[in-house]
Amino acid sequence: MLLDKGGHAARENATGMLAGSAGMIAYAAAAVPLLRRMRASYAAAAALGAWVAVAAIIAVPVLSA
Amino acid sequence: MSNPPEEAPITRRVAERPSLQPGKVREIRARNLGVRLIAGALTSVVAGVVTIAFGVRAGGILLAFPAILAASLTLIEEQEDSAEAREDARGAVIGGCALAAFAATAAIAMGELDGGIALALATVAWLLVALLGYRLAWFR
Numbered sequence: 344m345l346l347d348k349g350g351h352a353a354r355e356n357a358t359g360m361l362a363g364s365a366g367m368i369a370y371a372a373a374a375v376p377l378l379r380r381m382r383a384s385y386a387a388a389a390a391l392g393a394w395v396a397v398a399a400i401i402a403v404p405v406l407s408a
Numbered sequence: 409m410s411n412p413p414e415e416a417p418i419t420r421r422v423a424e425r426p427s428l429q430p431g432k433v434r435e436i437r438a439r440n441l442g443v444r445l446i447a448g449a450l451t452s453v454v455a456g457v458v459t460i461a462f463g464v465r466a467g468g469i470l471l472a473f474p475a476i477l478a479a480s481l482t483l484i485e486e487q488e489d490s491a492e493a494r495e496d497a498r499g500a501v502i503g504g505c506a507l508a509a510f511a512a513t514a515a516i517a518m519g520e521l522d523g524g525i526a527l528a529l530a531t532v533a534w535l536l537v538a539l540l541g542y543r544l545a546w547f548r
Binding site: 344348349350351352353354355356357358359360361363364365366367368370371372374375378379380382383384387388390391394398400404405406 | 413459463464465466467468469470472473474477478479481482484486489490493494497498500501503504505507508510511512513514518519520523526530
């Protein structure tokens with residue numbers, strides 16, 4: 344992004360990444376108890392709900408700012 | 409029926425210390441690397457499409473999509489066991505925090521500083537948070 348569209352676009356890209364990384368933290372944290380209860384393939388899929396939820400919540404102020 | 413051994417939570421330090429074991433490289437399977445590569449590549453493609461369709465901020469959200477982590481958890485459970493997969497997930501919590509530090513630093517520095525310097529600062533931020541997180545969470 345930096346090379347293709349420059350610093351401003353890269354900054355915008357990184358700003359969006361804040362929401363995604365919050366979702367990543369939630370995903371990993373959710374995966375731990377899920378892995379106790381089910382197979383990893385199912386747990387990995389189920390934990391995506393945490394990523395979507397948290398990323399969406401953080402994305403609202405990020406995208407509207 | 410015996411109870412399974414208690415696993416250490418993320419806040420409990422464990423005795424195991426990180427060590428370099430070059431011989432482990434021989435145990436890497438090309439298939440496992442390929443799965444992770446494909447997961448990451450597909451996510452990058454989707455992020456690119458979202459960027460084109462909805463803008464760079466929206467595309468940036470997908471840069472932190474846990475595709476590789478999801479693939480890794482499945483592969484680790486397949487090769488080792490569920491406890492190891494849970495350890496991987498615990499480590500990814502710290503990794504996620506470091507990723508947030510990278511994104512925050514990049515969001516501040518990009519456009520203000522030279523792009524290469526901004527990237528370097530963001531990388532340093534990632535490294536510091538990752539090492540600090542590991543130190544606080546696990547390293548005795």
